[in-house]
Amino acid sequence: MSDPVESLAGPDMPAQDVPAQDVPALEITGLRVRFRSLDGRGPEVLAVDGIDLSVDRGRVLSLVGESGSGKSTVLLAIAGLLSGAAIIEGEVRLHGRPIMGLAERERAMARGRGIGMVFQDPGGSLNPVLSVGSQIDEVLGVHRDLHGRDARGVTEALLARVGVGDPKRRAQAFPHQLSGGLRQRAAIAAALAAGPEVILADEPTTALDATVQAQVLDLLVGLVSDEGVALVLVTHDLAVAAAVADRIAVLYAGRVVEERPAGELMDRPAHPYSSALRAAALPFSPRVAGDDARLPELPGRMAAAGGVGCAFAPRCPLATDHCRAVTPELTPYGGGRVACWRAGEIEA
Amino acid sequence: MSRSGWIGAIGLGLLVAMAVLAPVIKPGDPLDLVGRPVMPPFTDPRFPLGTDQLGRDVWAELLYGARVSLIVGIAAATGAIGIGIVVGTLAGFLGGRADSTLMRVTEAFQTVPTFLLALALLTALGSSTFNVVLAIAISSWAATSRLVRAEVLSLRQREYVDAARLAGLGPLRIAFREVLPGSLQPVIALVGVTVGAAILVESALAFLGLGDPNQISWGVMIANGRDAIRVAPSLVVIPGICLALAILSVSLIGDELATRLAPQRRRAP
């Protein structure tokens, strides 16, 4: 846990009080998330079916998957933002310290301080009737005991750090007076204000223009390399993940099906699903592929979590009866892990 | 039907029953002096709710008062909504100068406090049931007209209006036969509120002594009972409870109607 009384000199992230260098910044073990049905009597929906992940400080982990894979749910579960209808099992550790067992208020404080969350909708993270600066000031007030002029000074520094020009004026502005890119940067500044060690980004660039996408990604990556923040980036686009991540975890039907260093996964995906994702992500050119070539498709829809056998089997070109009968577990493979009975057999 | 809808329906049913059956249950003039003055309720089976200071039967007064509340309430609301529909449709459909003039007039009517306007009208015209209905209608049509105009403006763009125009129908005919029926949706939501408000205004006017002097009304009963409030509070309490229940029932029914007849506008629970 970082010490709240930090150096006020400059916009640097608070000096980490890390217990040991080799403890991951964020570690998730056995995370399972079920949702109660709306009327309380129907069947529960399983969204996340047992996930173990970890990210070291200064590293980027990307969670990749289609919608319904559970990737966003994982983030929301870590950040504690799921509704009361969610039943969460498993443990989340920030720098080795578990947070799931804490009392509600302490848990919220621990999360607020240790985790910064960046959402997909750039305008949505900011309250439209309050000035941008006051929303960052209040985080400083709650987590770092900074108020008034002191807080505003740090706010302006934070805005500058995330690339918002003329931060003094911008801090007094209201969200609707800023462009989408600036709003997202300001939202990131608000997420950073408490000095988190982990940043969770849920499709942070999907709603932005291409140029702004690149800038925001650069900003996030810069935070990782400069401040030693650990970044978990959720995306459906493997290309984005490949560009910034150190490790990529592919999610399917609520489980991790492959988790390996980014370069290796992109060169030689072990799981058939990863291979399909990669094909969809690569630039497609009719000149190269031929006039009759079509965009790579993956027919069918994602199965629900928690069934018997491999969830991907219905759509898998390599599926066998054994695949359909027995659920594959994650086993070590090529720098990481993969859950497939026929790992490595898919053509690159 | 939801529970509140049922409560409203039962209340309204009771109200209508009281009004309709008044001459059956208690024939004669409720203003007749029939008993000893200021008899408390539940003491004499002939006068189940007691008598007032002049010896009139409270139960009879209550029954006939229901008629006034109901008739005035419904008639005034009908008038208000009717005027509002006409003005709103004309404004929305004709557009341009006519629209802005009509809207300025509507705004003027909305700016004047409704009750004050009703008071002024009654002072000028004199107090009778008809004038009370007229006064309330004239002071409360503005809200409906705005709503109708908004609906008409959006419907105006639709194809069937162009079709009618091509077929040679005059603008007024198009306005009232083609566009109006579709724009009545949101007006339904206003019915409950308008009737409830009309009943309330009528009772206030009666309380102030501006109602029809020949009719007994719940507002008049409260005004009369006010003088004896220390010795016989029931004279004030009973008609007031009836008023509250009547207004509540009408509002609940109105809400129920609005939610049922406008499925696409259903709000989340």
Place this chain on the structure above:
Amino acid sequence: MLPPTLVFIVRRLIHAIPVVLIVAVGVFCILEAAPGDAVDSYLASIGGGDLALAEQLRRQWGLDDSVWVRFLAYMQSVVTLDLGRSVTVGVPVTEAILTRLPTTILLMGSAIAMSAVLGGLLGGVAAMHRGRRLDTFLTTSGLLLNAIPGFWLGLILIVVFVVWLGWFPSAGLSTVNGPSDPVGHALDVAWHLVLPVCTLGLTYMALYLRLMRGAMTETRDSPWVRAARARGLPSGRIIRRHIARPALLPVATMLGLQIGTMLGGSVVIETVFAIPGLGSLAYLAVSNRDLPLIAGVVLAGSVVVIVANIVVDLSYGRLDPRVTDERLRSGVG
């Protein structure tokens, strides 16, 4: 460059002029619609007079002119704020109104504040406990209160708090021979105003309750609330700044619309509690069939509503900054 607020106010006032004129026309029509005229009521008040006197007075007061001439004369007098004579109170109508206006503004202002604050708070509580028993209880109580006629509630409160408990005075604005020092007098007036303000306030509270409940239920699900939770802000702060604050706009809108209704309500309340304000003046006018007086009150009432609405609109800017920019661009409220 003039400050934008001033420009806004001026624009709104200019926009209001035709509305007031239309109201004046309407009032004129009402005055004309009455059988008899000012001379008749004047003669009635002095106990009668002969035809010759009546004719002479009519000539003198310009009442034998044609409708158009009378109309223009009336409009002229309205513009110069001369609203005629009142046979009931014996002073010019304008003077009578201006003397009583502050009292009504005090009464109504306090009642509006009470309705809005209490309604907003309870609506907020209801929104945060939505669907549970507390919510149902609050919403139902609100509905019930709204259905109760104000004058009846006033009478009941008098029975309970004045007759049975003796906590408050039953009538008037201040005690005769009461304290004359400013603080003591202010407290005395406040004590007298408690019941009427509560009556007026409670009756209209339900509207704000319902509005705030609806608005906060929506803002509760907003993305920025989720983001605020993610930042670990305490829930009290989230409710105040991120759920309630953005929900205030519809409540403020309703405030503006309710002013006219409350002015109407103040007529009965002031009558029941014998408060010498504009409302009881209206009642006086009506019970004495003093048409110029009631007509003047109607006009004054409209002006109060217009001014109050401009004030409410000005506060919009503080509540929702998006609205200010909209407004500055389009130039109207």
